[in-house]
Amino acid sequence: MPSRKLSVVVTRRLPSEVEMRMSELFDVTLREDDTPMTTDELAEAMANADVLVPTITDQLNAALLARAGDRLKLIANYGAGVDNIDVATARQRGIHVSNTPDVMTDDTADMTMGLILGVTRRLAEGFRIAQSDDWGGWAPTAMLGGRIKGRRLGILGMGRIGQAVARRASAFGMQVHYHNRRRLRPEVEEDLEATYWESLDQMVARIDVLSINCPHTPSTFHLMNARRLRLLKPTAVIVNTSRGEVIDENALTRMIRAGEIAGAGLDVFERGNEINPRLKALPNVILLPHMGSATVEGRIEMGEKVLINIKTFADGHRPPDLVVPSML
Template sequence: MPTGRLKIVVTRRLPDVVEMRLKELFDTELSSDDRKLTRDELVEAMKRADVLVPCVTDQIDANMLAAAGERLKLIANYGAGVDHIDVHSARQRGVLVSNTPGVMTEDTADMAMALILAVSRRIPEGLHQMQAGEWEGWAPTSMLGARLGGKRLGVLGMGRIGQALARRARAFGMSVHYHNRKPLRPEIAEPLEATYWDSLDQMVARVDILSVNCPHTPSTFHLLNARRLKLMKPTAVIVNTSRGEVIDEAALTRGLRAGEIAGAGLDVFERGAEINPRLRALSNVVLLPHMGSATVEGRVEMGEKVILNAHTFADGHRPPDLVVPSMV
């Protein structure tokens, strides 16, 4: 445990109020230009820090941790997902890892619902038509989309965000179906009128909209592979606000181009910011730049959790949002 003020290194710009509080409480080194650090720069940052505050753009592997030296004691991740951090190697080296769970639940569920609406009702296509000056007036068969009421929503991963999305879907008159590692407790599932499917294949084949809400782990990589995507109805829509790696993006692109899947709304991508040009060119796809948690309130709350984890650690206690290897 370090003595004196903790040295905290932050890899990206955070909301002003968060940065101000970090500087008040700790010896804080902030990011001035808000760019993604290189691998070598990340290692150097870890060498200077008692606590590193990275985010999803910072890939931290075992070799980097080995090169970081002995000073680093806590990685206080700014975000809930930790698949970009080798948590097992960190713990082996005595480095704790914390995250910021729960604060982005409602925001991400809002965005998933927005994508469902955008794709089903062809909102971006209509927006483009208006902005390009191509609209020639109302017509009975123009821009026909799909009604949400009465449709089946399949939720892949019924954690906090999946449950929040299910509540929204029920308000739209949709029936909720879900696949999870295990069924929800009755007191959670019953108010949602949610139907559990032990077989992901069977659920995928029967839903009208499939929402991906599970984390990226070795067991969920390409969980929606080419074979499973072919099980979907040709009228079905797929939405992903979780992690891009859960879907085989090349197979999804082929299915969308061939008309085997009606549409997709994606806020995350398999290769980060490297978007498949063939996917980007499709009119039946809505692509967003990882905006699921992008609210002022959510990002400030994430920062408050980072501060609480670091402050608790500085006081010699276990960070409240400690991530243990069994969780990933």
């Protein structure tokens, strides 16, 4: 007799190609509405499934994981970041956690460069003027932005995405500087033409553009706090396509309003989709709805990673993208 198919619960709508393949391989329960599950719905799913496929919108903390049944053995996260999951508690309960790394590197790096250009060249402001009835036509001193060639880019977090940003920035003629918890190998540094700063404070004080590309962990929460934000030059701009919690959003808003920071491009926010209204009102800020990885190709590849992790686990092997607490 054929072996029993794994019971898999998916918490959000996924690309149709991914849902179709998942239905062929597993006994899957798909999400009809593209809305986050409630806490009780997540608890019910974890109590009755072998595998849960959550997304960043599902906060699986210790209290919720305590409601998981003995049946749940794998949380196959649809996303690279796992700060929405208490990985240590999951492992203590015998639940493996996997993610989808290396998929959204290029997409997120592209969006980072888009935001750098958007803020320095005032694209959002120009769009609003062109859409309004107030545009009086071209003028020599109108809508002056800044040239990015020759500017110093400081990258906070030089992992895969940070390195991809560095390569793109170099092609635009920017000077690349970086701070990372571990220094890159000399040959990688040389290839990227990147200058390492052991002191984040010293780097921040010297750069023209700061790109946040580090994950959210307890050690990076408000890493860019009010004190550190004040080290930025008044002409500097800050771009974040990583996690909103890395920046003290209230402090950033106050300083942009006061003219102490020239502008910002943000794809992520400290409180999810609850954006500070004062931040929304600033003309020199570009706000995006967490779309750094939002390409058709990227989202399908993320689903393929999830499928491989579940199928490998079902076959009795270690998922290739297994996450362990020591990695975080």
